[in-house]
Amino acid sequence: MNKDKKVIVVGAGVAGLASAVRLQKEGYQVEIYEKESLPGGKMHTIEKDGFRFDLGPTIVMMPELYREVFEFAGKDPDDYIPMKRLDPMYRSYFNQGSEHIDISSDLVQLMKTFETIDPKDAAGFLKYLASIYERYSVARDYFIQRPFRHKKDFYNPFMITQALKLKTFDSATSSIAKFVNDEKIRQMLSFQTLYIGVSPNNGPSLYTIIPMIELLYGIWYIDGGMHKMAEGMASVFEELGGKIHYDAPVEQVLIEDGTARGIQVAGQEQTSDYVVVNADFPYAMKHLIQDKTAKGKYTDEKIDSMKYSCSCFILYLGMDRKYDELEQVHTFVFSENLDQNLDQVFSGEFIEDPSIYVVAASKVDPTVAPEGKEGLFVLVPVSDLETAQYDWHDEATLNYYRKKALDSLSNLPGMSNVENEIISESVITPLDFQEKFNAYNGACFGLQPTLLQSNHFRPQAKAEACEALYFTGSSTHPGAGVPIVLMSGKIAAEELMLDDRS
Numbered sequence: 001m002n003k004d005k006k007v008i009v010v011g012a013g014v015a016g017l018a019s020a021v022r023l024q025k026e027g028y029q030v031e032i033y034e035k036e037s038l039p040g041g042k043m044h045t046i047e048k049d050g051f052r053f054d055l056g057p058t059i060v061m062m063p064e065l066y067r068e069v070f071e072f073a074g075k076d077p078d079d080y081i082p083m084k085r086l087d088p089m090y091r092s093y094f095n096q097g098s099e100h101i102d103i104s105s106d107l108v109q110l111m112k113t114f115e116t117i118d119p120k121d122a123a124g125f126l127k128y129l130a131s132i133y134e135r136y137s138v139a140r141d142y143f144i145q146r147p148f149r150h151k152k153d154f155y156n157p158f159m160i161t162q163a164l165k166l167k168t169f170d171s172a173t174s175s176i177a178k179f180v181n182d183e184k185i186r187q188m189l190s191f192q193t194l195y196i197g198v199s200p201n202n203g204p205s206l207y208t209i210i211p212m213i214e215l216l217y218g219i220w221y222i223d224g225g226m227h228k229m230a231e232g233m234a235s236v237f238e239e240l241g242g243k244i245h246y247d248a249p250v251e252q253v254l255i256e257d258g259t260a261r262g263i264q265v266a267g268q269e270q271t272s273d274y275v276v277v278n279a280d281f282p283y284a285m286k287h288l289i290q291d292k293t294a295k296g297k298y299t300d301e302k303i304d305s306m307k308y309s310c311s312c313f314i315l316y317l318g319m320d321r322k323y324d325e326l327e328q329v330h331t332f333v334f335s336e337n338l339d340q341n342l343d344q345v346f347s348g349e350f351i352e353d354p355s356i357y358v359v360a361a362s363k364v365d366p367t368v369a370p371e372g373k374e375g376l377f378v379l380v381p382v383s384d385l386e387t388a389q390y391d392w393h394d395e396a397t398l399n400y401y402r403k404k405a406l407d408s409l410s411n412l413p414g415m416s417n418v419e420n421e422i423i424s425e426s427v428i429t430p431l432d433f434q435e436k437f438n439a440y441n442g443a444c445f446g447l448q449p450t451l452l453q454s455n456h457f458r459p460q461a462k463a464e465a466c467e468a469l470y471f472t473g474s475s476t477h478p479g480a481g482v483p484i485v486l487m488s489g490k491i492a493a494e495e496l497m498l499d500d501r502s
């Protein structure tokens, strides 16, 4: 292995940074080309009028995977991403803000909460935890942390036995319903599949591992906000000698005789021994890989026919005061009719009564808002651009969802005057996800993790039909979410080194 070989990484998103840090540490000469002026991709930050918000991800799960990147590089994670655990993890509101339940990651406390709702459901909850924990162990040990480079990596008796243990054929909603009767508890144990852009009513039930991971291992907050993770990885990468070119949109991956030879950026060719593409896989296959053979099965028609995750409309509101009644950093306000809400997100109709997700990081972090003020991140899950039957270029669409979000917020205790208390406002729509980060169809979480787009069916790190070319990020295996794309970055780096060694 020639460790002085050059690697170009396209994109400084979480996965691109994670693979770049690992490869640079292993002795490769790594250069990242990023179209934006900041690292992090969807883990961007928005600063305005003294308020600072995380643009996308806000919930830290599996902090050990965040820390691992720094440890791998020989650094102390606490120097870059000091974290605190949040408990209760979040508050859920129902019935237009008239009822709420706090969800603790302390199982003793959580059992008390569920016992007050229904002792039978408390018992059902324990059975659910035991059942999903077993499936999670199988997924963790045999599926999430490894690539599926060849068909035989999946189609062999051992792996098929493990796949059957995942019991993933029913939906999250129906899987939870086997254990729990109360509708609110069911909703609170299944809506988290939306974190990866798939409906709990249709997505594989295995993704109820997400609430299980929250409940068993907790959620954290990074002081200064999630963007510190991106900044930290970028700093470590540069400290190791890596180079990041910002404001450098890559135009294509150069391919000769079935092998990636570098990239074209600003009309210039930059050569390298290997190329790792972190830009969203479907966008990259369609626009950056122009060599038809190198696309393999991922023709433009195939890319268009694949299923995409949902998107998000987000308001970043600087408020003129603090809201004591908003007690938690994370608040979920459930739609009165969650089934209809989910149907409309995934069918593309206008959403009549959306659920919203509110983050008030200023509750625990004085650095993100001026003294005496609150910053509110208000997220509405909406359809991806291809599915949506409405047009985000149309101001009426934006006004419609803004009003829905503020109406829902104003139902919460102490927030009836919320619209008049806004002193700073920014907004992001699915169009921004498409235009800023090249997220295909504006889908926030990449390819939807349906059964037929998961594990060995999902695009893999090593390009199928081109040498020296690797992919990493949420549309590739193992999927979306910061901890999962951190694993994707690790897999891509390891796949590259495996080839380099041979």
Ligand SMILES: Cc1cc2nc3c(=O)[nH]c(=O)nc-3n(C[C@H](O)[C@H](O)[C@H](O)COP(=O)(O)OP(=O)(O)OC[C@H]3O[C@@H](n4cnc5c(N)ncnc54)[C@H](O)[C@@H]3O)c2cc1C
Pocket (backbone or CB within 6 Å): 010, 011, 012, 013, 014, 015, 016, 033, 034, 035, 036, 039, 040, 041, 042, 043, 055, 056, 057, 058, 059, 060, 061, 195, 248, 249, 250, 251, 278, 279, 280, 312, 436, 437, 438, 439, 444, 445, 472, 473, 474, 475, 479, 480, 481, 482, 483, 485
């Ligand atoms: C609103 C929202 C909320 C979320 N909440 C959470 C959460 O709470 N917890 C969690 O764990 N996960 C969350 N996620 C998911 C998580 O943020 C993503 O899965 C993860 O950040 C994706 O990282 P990535 O590296 O795959 O992609 P990206 O962030 O998309 O990175 C790709 C990078 O490539 C760059 N790029 C694209 N095209 C080019 C080009 N031609 N040339 C150069 N550069 C290019 C982009 O600018 C970008 O920087 C959330 C996502 C969103 C959108």
